Amino acid sequence: MSARLLCFNSACKKTYGLTEVIYNCPECGGLLEVEYTRAIPEPAVWKKLWRERRMSNEPLSQSGVWRYRELFPFVENEADIVTLREGNTPLLPGPKAAAYAGVESVVFKHQGFNPSGSFKDNGMTAGVAQARRLGMKRVACVSTGNTSASMAAYASAGGLEPMIFIPNGNISYGKLAQALEYGARTFQVEANFDQILALVRILAEKLGIYLLNSINPFRIEGQKSIVIEMMDQRDWNVPDWIVLPGGNLGNVSAFGKGLREMLAAGLITKLPRLAVIQAEGASPFYEFMQHPGEFTANTHPETLATAIKIGDPVSWPKAWQEIVTTNGVVEKVTEQEIADAKAVIGACGIGCEPASAATLAGIKKLKAAGIIAAHADIVAVLTGNVLKDPDYIYRYHTGALEAPDGSPITPTFGNRPVVVPNDPERIADLIR
Ligand SMILES: *Cc1c(COP(=O)(O)O)cnc(C)c1O
Numbered sequence: 379m380s381a382r383l384l385c386f387n388s389a390c391k392k393t394y395g396l397t398e399v400i401y402n403c404p405e406c407g408g409l410l411e412v413e414y415t416r417a418i419p420e421p422a423v424w425k426k427l428w429r430e431r432r433m434s435n436e437p438l439s440q441s442g443v444w445r446y447r448e449l450f451p452f453v454e455n456e457a458d459i460v461t462l463r464e465g466n467t468p469l470l471p472g473p474k475a476a477a478y479a480g481v482e483s484v485v486f487k488h489q490g491f492n493p494s495g496s497f498k499d500n501g502m503t504a505g506v507a508q509a510r511r512l513g514m515k516r517v518a519c520v521s522t523g524n525t526s527a528s529m530a531a532y533a534s535a536g537g538l539e540p541m542i543f544i545p546n547g548n549i550s551y552g553k554l555a556q557a558l559e560y561g562a563r564t565f566q567v568e569a570n571f572d573q574i575l576a577l578v579r580i581l582a583e584k585l586g587i588y589l590l591n592s593i594n595p596f597r598i599e600g601q602k603s604i605v606i607e608m609m610d611q612r613d614w615n616v617p618d619w620i621v622l623p624g625g626n627l628g629n630v631s632a633f634g635k636g637l638r639e640m641l642a643a644g645l646i647t648k649l650p651r652l653a654v655i656q657a658e659g660a661s662p663f664y665e666f667m668q669h670p671g672e673f674t675a676n677t678h679p680e681t682l683a684t685a686i687k688i689g690d691p692v693s694w695p696k697a698w699q700e701i702v703t704t705n706g707v708v709e710k711v712t713e714q715e716i717a718d719a720k721a722v723i724g725a726c727g728i729g730c731e732p733a734s735a736a737t738l739a740g741i742k743k744l745k746a747a748g749i750i751a752a753h754a755d756i757v758a759v760l761t762g763n764v765l766k767d768p769d770y771i772y773r774y775h776t777g778a779l780e781a782p783d784g785s786p787i788t789p790t791f792g793n794r795p796v797v798v799p800n801d802p803e804r805i806a807d808l809i810r
């Protein structure tokens with residue numbers, strides 16, 4: 379087996395060694411991906427091995443990421459790997475959600491069951507393994523969200539120093555609280571996101587800090603495990619559709635790469651169609667797919683689903699390739715549609731954060747448009763845990779939630795707490 383870094387830009391395609399500390403192609407600035415050249419064994423041999431590992435007490439076999447390491451063999455020394463037993467996320471049927479969307483069935487792959495509560499853990503365990511392999515002592519990212527929560531957890535667990543850079547005054551407390559608790563040094567900078575990114579790149583070079591931002595190709599390798607585990611759980615039966623929210627578009631890039639590689643290895647016999655759902659106020663990829671040509675960033679992305687509030691998604695060239703290859707689609711949904719879909723997922727006893735609920739809202743819209751058939755076999759990926767954003771939930775159910783433009787969101791499925799007197803008769807009447 380051998381692995382290398384390959385420039386994704388088809389006009390360049392330069393390759394680099396795995397231990398070069400680069401984040402973009404030094405030649406053309408393009409995105410990088412990890413490429414493997416190796417003999418492919420019998421698919422049945424791997425499938426059997428992966429099943430056997432599920433019964434093992436050995437840490438890497440217990441990880442729902444590293445159990446499948448044969449499909450991302452970039453690690454040289456397994457001692458570099460830090461696992462918090464990430465992955466192992468369930469497939470949960472949501473009959474009420476299916477009825478809401480007008481389809482026969484929807485199954486949720488719930489990445490919110492991860493150690494830090496989002497799918498970022500699937501990628502971060504791989505990114506941190508690479509940081510340790512490179513001998514780095516410090517890692518950094520620019521994020522207030524799930525990336526910083528996850529990076530803080532994995533870096534601290536692996537004896538590295540996590541450093542988070544955030545724009546001053548632009549904080550989401552739930553996720554930032556996790557990062558603080560996991561011991562990340564946090565710097566609030568008086569600058570915007572792009573300026574901070576430029577600053578962090580200078581610091582990274584100066585101090586030998588490893589960057590674990592969204593373009594890190596090793597994080598993408600780890601995120602492939604989400605679809606690998608999904609296929610294993612379905613006994614390698616490919617669904618018609620995999621539906622996921624899109625922000626920076628790293629996850630759809632990882633899904634597409636993982637699926638193509640599984641097809642090439644003979645582990646699956648066809649590709650599912652990928653459906654990426656964006657929030658209407660942050661939908662540059664949706665707009666691009668309407669008229670592919672020049673990619674135009676949205677300079678003022680707005681949505682309450684903060685995990686997908688991205689105006690200039692770095693991984694769009696990869697995402698575009700994966701949508702084309704899988705005959706996929708990109709859809710956008712409103713704040714009201716996200717909020718109602720989220721409450722329906724909650725009423726299934728499942729729950730998720732706002733960005734994740736874009737999936738169900740998207741399925742409903744694509745079904746209504748005749749793109750998803752009623753009898754389709756659909757897996758929707760819930761990207762984050764319900765407790766990531768409790769403030770949003772309370773506001774929705776009490777009718778106090780407002781869209782970013784100030785317009786009210788109707789609590790269609792609102793579930794308001796009721797104030798009652800300390801009187802058993804009157805409470806009994808109310809319950810009846
Ligand atoms: C990061 C994130 C997303 C967006 O994923 P991308 O790879 O940036 O498209 C969606 N939902 C949640 C909960 C996230 O944390």
Ligand SMILES: [Zn+2]
Nearest residue numbers: 385390403406
């Ligand atoms: Zn290049």
